Amino acid sequence: MALELKSSDNKIFEVEELVAVQSETIKSLVEDGCADNVIPLPNVDSKTLELVLDWCKNHVDMKLDEEKLKEYEDKFIEVDQAVLYDLLLAANYLNIKDLLNRACQKVADMLKGKTPEQIRETLNIVNDFSPEEEEEIRKENLWAFEE
Amino acid sequence: MSQSKQARAPKILRRRTRRDDLPEEIVLEILARLPVKSLLKFRCVCKTWYSYITNPNFISTHLLCYNNNHDGGYVIHMPKATFSMAYFHLPHSQICTLAFDRTFETISEFRIPFTFESGYPSLVGSCNGILCFTDFIISKSKDVYLWNPSIRKFKRLPNTCLTQLSNVALGFGYDSQNNDYKVVRFSWTIAKPKPPPEVEVYSLSSDSWKIIELGISWRPNVLAHYFNYTLTFPFVIGHLHWMIEMIDEGGAQEGRFTSMILSFNVNSEKFKELPLPDDEGNCISKCLTSFKEKLALIKFESCVPPHSMLLCSIWLMREYGVFDSWNKLCVVPVESYPNFIGFTKYGLLLVRKWSQLVSTNSELESKDKSFLIDPETLHEKEISYIGNHIDNRFDIAAYMENLTLLDGENLVSY
Numbered sequence: 001m002a003l004e005l006k007s008s009d010n011k012i013f014e015v016e017e018l019v020a021v022q023s024e025t026i027k028s029l030v031e032d033g034c035a036d037n038v039i040p041l042p043n044v045d046s047k048t049l050e051l052v053l054d055w056c057k058n059h060v061d062m063k064l065d066e067e068k069l070k071e072y073e074d075k076f077i078e079v080d081q082a083v084l085y086d087l088l089l090a091a092n093y094l095n096i097k098d099l100l101n102r103a104c105q106k107v108a109d110m111l112k113g114k115t116p117e118q119i120r121e122t123l124n125i126v127n128d129f130s131p132e133e134e135e136e137i138r139k140e141n142l143w144a145f146e147e
Numbered sequence: 148m149s150q151s152k153q154a155r156a157p158k159i160l161r162r163r164t165r166r167d168d169l170p171e172e173i174v175l176e177i178l179a180r181l182p183v184k185s186l187l188k189f190r191c192v193c194k195t196w197y198s199y200i201t202n203p204n205f206i207s208t209h210l211l212c213y214n215n216n217h218d219g220g221y222v223i224h225m226p227k228a229t230f231s232m233a234y235f236h237l238p239h240s241q242i243c244t245l246a247f248d249r250t251f252e253t254i255s256e257f258r259i260p261f262t263f264e265s266g267y268p269s270l271v272g273s274c275n276g277i278l279c280f281t282d283f284i285i286s287k288s289k290d291v292y293l294w295n296p297s298i299r300k301f302k303r304l305p306n307t308c309l310t311q312l313s314n315v316a317l318g319f320g321y322d323s324q325n326n327d328y329k330v331v332r333f334s335w336t337i338a339k340p341k342p343p344p345e346v347e348v349y350s351l352s353s354d355s356w357k358i359i360e361l362g363i364s365w366r367p368n369v370l371a372h373y374f375n376y377t378l379t380f381p382f383v384i385g386h387l388h389w390m391i392e393m394i395d396e397g398g399a400q401e402g403r404f405t406s407m408i409l410s411f412n413v414n415s416e417k418f419k420e421l422p423l424p425d426d427e428g429n430c431i432s433k434c435l436t437s438f439k440e441k442l443a444l445i446k447f448e449s450c451v452p453p454h455s456m457l458l459c460s461i462w463l464m465r466e467y468g469v470f471d472s473w474n475k476l477c478v479v480p481v482e483s484y485p486n487f488i489g490f491t492k493y494g495l496l497l498v499r500k501w502s503q504l505v506s507t508n509s510e511l512e513s514k515d516k517s518f519l520i521d522p523e524t525l526h527e528k529e530i531s532y533i534g535n536h537i538d539n540r541f542d543i544a545a546y547m548e549n550l551t552l553l554d555g556e557n558l559v560s561y
Contacts, residue, residue: 088173089170092172092173100176104173104180107177108177111189112181112182115188116189119189120192123169124168125192125196127193128193129191129193129194134191137190141187141188141298141299144187144188
């Protein structure tokens with residue numbers, strides 16, 4: 001059975017139910033009988049949705065071939081930062097556990113070596129510590145900042 | 148993380164507001180996948196991140212998430228003090244080695260960051276990468292430390308609340324129900340016959356000791372008791388275990404020990420006795436350990452002379468608490484107690500052997516070698532030598548990235 005999904009920029013994607021229900025969110029809608037018409041996804045644009053659906057389709061196709069799937073996943077997640085964040089938000093919104101796990105791990109790997117200042121820049125976070133407060137935290141575990 | 152989703156309005160109907168903000172639940176998922184060194188730094192990103200990272204629920208989520216996402220783990224080797232070392236006032240190296248847990252290849256070395264009155268530390272136990280140490284000399288062991296090597300912090304526990312400390316035994320376990328680490332301490336009087344011990348429990352979350360009842364019937368007429376310290380007292384299936392061998396008045400005349408396995412449920416803080424396997428064999432001593440998260444009993448028997456080896460019978464309690472499930476796994480010969488190191492997390496037995504080789508210039512050299520033995524097949528594999536020739540004995544504990552001891556009273560960073 002096919003489902004119709006509509007992205008935030010009004011593009012319609014026709015997908016097999018088996019592929020679409022990798023998203024727990026869509027799965028709940030199908031089970032509640034709300035999937036007869038087009039399902040609007042206002043928080044996912046067409047570019048991201050296309051990638052997400054590619055992930056879902058390959059997870060159905062390659063389910064039995066662990067090695068091939070791992071190769072696919074490794075290649076899939078090598079995207080630039082902006083795309084990665086869109087995937088992350090889409091995976092969270094659509095509740096696709098394995099994609100969320102993979103994307104979070106990738107972001108974690110990217111953030112691992114950064115300084116707190118670089119983190120703030122990357123994620124657009126305001127520093128609400130005073131310089132004295134920040135210095136106290138640094139002093140407590142100096143080795144983490146220096147080694 | 149997924150529990151909060153059910154309580155909120157259906158996702159389909161909610162629109163994301165600011166483009167650059169990652170929702171809290173995603174930030175937490177990302178943080179849970181970071182090594183502790185990064186998390187220590189990222190506490191200063193902003194106050195919200197500081198509170199995320201120091202939250203006890205996050206700490207336990209991170210422990211599971213981070214350590215499960217990595218292939219293969221790490222172990223720490225800690226040099227173990229011996230009675231002859233203490234008697235001859237030999238120095239203790241205090242140097243621990245971090246290694247891969249499959250190959251035992253060394254990664255780095257670091258010192259034990261605290262010292263004891265006698266100069267000799269003794270590992271009480273380890274849980275989730277947190278190590279508990281006390282003084283090797285039992286009569287001086289009023290100091291107990293909890294140490295988290297992954298974040299380089301340790302804490303000296305507050306003083307005892309027992310009336311006196313003598314003939315002390317300790318145990319260290321994790322209360323999974325309350326996300327709390329606990330230390331149990333027994334103290335026996337010198338009086339004969341021995342009354343049951345006094346017991347106290349320390350809880351990290353309350354940072355205090357409290358006296359608890361032993362609550363089980365004690366053997367009458369006990370003259371002396373003995374713990375085998377070859378291996379640390381195991382924490383398995385939420386319970387701490389001690390093997391106590393006792394001589395009572397009747398047994399003293401016949402030179403006979405009676406044995407008891409005392410088990411302590413770390414969650415409920417209740418004691419009970421576990422049955423030993425029904426094996427009448429004559430053994431020198433017994434001790435308990437863990438094998439692939441099950442309780443194991445090691446019986447040490449001597450070989451028929453002229454061999455001077457020890458035969459170790461390894462028994463496994465396949466179903467916890469069930470007497471009938473005791474099963475003899477195998478018998479392994481070792482040269483002496485210190486050469487029986489213990490089981491790895493993969494269920495292989497680590498032993499050391501002396502061997503004498505003829506070196507290239509035809510001299511006889513003796514060397515220590517380390518082997519991993521599979522108890523099911525008794526197949527042996529030599530691995531790179533662990534430790535150094537000064538430290539004869541050592542303990543092994545799993546090394547895990549853990550944020551426990553990040554915040555709290557009396558913490559020392561180094």
